[in-house]
Amino acid sequence: MPSVIDDICYQLALANRIVAHEGVLDGFGHISVRHPEKPGHYLLSRSRSPELVEPGDILELDRDSNVVTPGNILPYGECVIHGEIFRARPDVVAICHHHSPAVLPFCLTDLKLVPINGLGSTMGAVVPSWDSADEFGDTPMVLTTIAHGASLARALGKNAMVLMRRHGATVVGASLKEMVFRSIMTTRNAELLLRAHQVGKVTPLSAGEARMAHDYSLQERPLGRAWEYWVTRLTKAGELPPRTKTLVGKTSVKAKARKTAGGKKR
Numbered sequence: 001m002p003s004v005i006d007d008i009c010y011q012l013a014l015a016n017r018i019v020a021h022e023g024v025l026d027g028f029g030h031i032s033v034r035h036p037e038k039p040g041h042y043l044l045s046r047s048r049s050p051e052l053v054e055p056g057d058i059l060e061l062d063r064d065s066n067v068v069t070p071g072n073i074l075p076y077g078e079c080v081i082h083g084e085i086f087r088a089r090p091d092v093v094a095i096c097h098h099h100s101p102a103v104l105p106f107c108l109t110d111l112k113l114v115p116i117n118g119l120g121s122t123m124g125a126v127v128p129s130w131d132s133a134d135e136f137g138d139t140p141m142v143l144t145t146i147a148h149g150a151s152l153a154r155a156l157g158k159n160a161m162v163l164m165r166r167h168g169a170t171v172v173g174a175s176l177k178e179m180v181f182r183s184i185m186t187t188r189n190a191e192l193l194l195r196a197h198q199v200g201k202v203t204p205l206s207a208g209e210a211r212m213a214h215d216y217s218l219q220e221r222p223l224g225r226a227w228e229y230w231v232t233r234l235t236k237a238g239e240l241p242p243r244t245k246t247l248v249g250k251t252s253v254k255a256k257a258r259k260t261a262g263g264k265k266r
Helices: 004-021 079-088 119-123 132-136 146-156 176-199 207-217 220-236 253-260
Strands: 030-034 042-045 058-061 094-098 161-164 168-173
Touching: 004 030, 004 042, 004 058, 004 094, 004 176, 004 220, 030 079, 042 079, 058 079, 079 094, 079 146, 079 168, 094 176, 119 176, 119 207, 132 146, 146 161, 146 168, 168 176, 176 220
Parallel strands: none
Antiparallel strands: 030 042, 030 094, 042 058, 094 168, 161 168
C-alpha cells in the first residue's frame, strides 16, 4: 500500500504534468509541495522539464533549500523561490513558478493583470510585482540565493501570486489542487485580457464580484471538477506519470515500453 510520501510524490508529478499539458509550463518552471510530515521541508523535482517529471524524480529539501535526499542530485537552480515562500507563508502548501507567454506581457509593461472573469478572480484582489534590480542590480534573471528568494517572498506578501519583471510569475495555494487551478485559470484570464485589449476598453470585475467569485471558484466542487477534467485530458494523451518509483535519471518501465512500441519519444 502506498505511503503518504509515495502518494504526495505521485500527486506532485501529476501536477507538474497537468500544468505543462495545459500550456502554462514548458521546458522550464517548477512546482513544489510542502512536506506532509515535516512542515519545514518541501518536495520538488530534480532539475527536469515539468511534463517529464515522475515520482522518482522528487527530492526532499530542508528549510534552507538544501537537498536531503541521498545522492548527488541537482534540484532546480531556483529552488530558493520555494524554500523562502514556504518559510514566510505557513499557510502555503504548494507553489508554481512559470514563464507563461500569456502572463509575460504583464511582466514587461505597466499593463495591469486584473480579473475579467470569475475563474480569473483566483489571482486575488492584488497581484504585486517584483523587480530583482531594486535590491540586487544586474542579475542573470534567475533567483539563486536565499536573499533573492526572501525578497520575492516579501513582495508576494499575503497575496496569491506575484509577477516578476522580465521573468514570469509565482503562484501559491493552500493545496496542490488550488495551486494548479490558480496557475491555469490566471493564465487563461491573462490570455483573454490581452485579446480584449485588442478589441476595445476592458471592464474588469468589481471588487465585490472578484471577492465572491474567488471564494466560490475555490470550493471543493469547482476544484474537483477541473482536476478531473485535466487528469482525463492527460490520460487521453497517454501522459500520466508512472505510479511506481524508478531511480532518479532512469527511464520508467512504462516509458521504455512506449518507446519500444514506437510511441512518442519524450
